[in-house]
Amino acid sequence: MKAGPFRLALIGAIVFASVLAAGSLRIGSPTPPAIPRVALMHVGTDHVPPSLGTLVGRLADLGWIDGSHDELVARLVKDGHVQGPRIKLIWRNLEPGEVKDQAAAYIREHVDVIVAFEDKSIAAAQGATALMEHPIPVVFLHPSDPVRDGLVESLSHPGGNLTGVFGARDPVVRQLELYQQIMPELRRLLTLVDPTDQATPVLLTEAKDAAERLGIELDMREASTAADLERAFHSLASGEVNGAFLLSPSLRLNFSKRTIELAAEANLPVQAHRKEWVAQGALFSLGVDVGPVGDAGARFVDSILRGTSPADLPVEEVPRIQFAINLGRARELDIDVPEDVITRADVVYR
Numbered sequence: 001m002k003a004g005p006f007r008l009a010l011i012g013a014i015v016f017a018s019v020l021a022a023g024s025l026r027i028g029s030p031t032p033p034a035i036p037r038v039a040l041m042h043v044g045t046d047h048v049p050p051s052l053g054t055l056v057g058r059l060a061d062l063g064w065i066d067g068s069h070d071e072l073v074a075r076l077v078k079d080g081h082v083q084g085p086r087i088k089l090i091w092r093n094l095e096p097g098e099v100k101d102q103a104a105a106y107i108r109e110h111v112d113v114i115v116a117f118e119d120k121s122i123a124a125a126q127g128a129t130a131l132m133e134h135p136i137p138v139v140f141l142h143p144s145d146p147v148r149d150g151l152v153e154s155l156s157h158p159g160g161n162l163t164g165v166f167g168a169r170d171p172v173v174r175q176l177e178l179y180q181q182i183m184p185e186l187r188r189l190l191t192l193v194d195p196t197d198q199a200t201p202v203l204l205t206e207a208k209d210a211a212e213r214l215g216i217e218l219d220m221r222e223a224s225t226a227a228d229l230e231r232a233f234h235s236l237a238s239g240e241v242n243g244a245f246l247l248s249p250s251l252r253l254n255f256s257k258r259t260i261e262l263a264a265e266a267n268l269p270v271q272a273h274r275k276e277w278v279a280q281g282a283l284f285s286l287g288v289d290v291g292p293v294g295d296a297g298a299r300f301v302d303s304i305l306r307g308t309s310p311a312d313l314p315v316e317e318v319p320r321i322q323f324a325i326n327l328g329r330a331r332e333l334d335i336d337v338p339e340d341v342i343t344r345a346d347v348v349y350r
Contacts, residue, residue, distance in 0.1 A: 051294030058298030103128035140164035167288030194248035275324035
């Protein structure tokens with residue numbers, strides 16, 4: 001029996017409605033959530049911070065990314081990014097003049113978390129997120145002083161979009177004391193200060209007070225660039241100073257490698273802030289072991305990605321200070337390091 005016009009129209013309407021319904025189910029079905037992007041930024045192109053390795057390694061241990069720790073860091077440094085099944089890491093190692101633009105770029109790209117290593121990248125991330133209606137969370141690693149520098153309201157109650165890991169404050173006084181214990185004949189230090197570093201005024205006051213008490217004269221020279229450092233060393237007359245001292249954190253972070261080279265050319269000892277630089281030729285270091293800093297930083301990233309606000313994550317303090325000394329370098333400089341100083345060292349390079 002032939003279907004009439006009305007019956008054909010009814011069948012067509014039912015088929016059309018079925019197609020629409022199927023299409024609406026597909027359109028309305030949930031889409032896979034976007035993979036979070038964690039943007040990492042550091043100022044100091046002469047090195048990769050050891051805390052990057054421990055941070056990436058801990059994120060792998062927590063299941064955010066697959067791969068061996070060393071292989072992940074190598075890929076990240078080489079390619080600038082690593083894509084995992086649950087997270088994407090983006091890495092930028094920057095010159096000081098690039099950091100503000102990079103922070104602004106991360107804001108435009110709507111990354112989910114920014115991890116900022118050291119003061120300049122932290123300040124850039126803070127400034128770039130400050131005017132956002134819903135600021136991107138920022139995890140800071142080893143700032144000079146998060147409360148003094150206005151990053152958080154207090155260590156226990158950060159109060160904003162920044163939190164992270166704080167190593168012990170720059171131990172300038174203890175560094176000067178240790179310098180003199182290593183070299184009892186120390187009398188005059190080439191003291192390099194960066195006037196653009198906001199930490200300089202406080203540290204300089206501490207250094208001057210300690211130097212006066214210890215009987216050490218600080219021969220202060222301003223430097224903000226590698227060229228400034230080269231001029232400072234090349235202007236020295238023979239025997240004018242007994243050693244070199246990097247006071248400002250920005251100089252230690254950005255130019256440690258070049259400073260060690262310049263000190264070697266001038267046949268002078270120089271201190272450092274990390275044991276890794278002692279292995280490369282600095283006489284000694286007194287500073288935080290940054291490995292645990294990266295590990296703790298990864299736990300902050302994990303908590304934030306799981307929904308915790310940075311304002312509710314107290315700053316974690318890593319108080320342990322390491323003393324490392326290079327006895328091989330001491331011999332080259334004809335420095336007879338007292339035995340009691342050597343026995344106090346956590347790390348000895350021979």
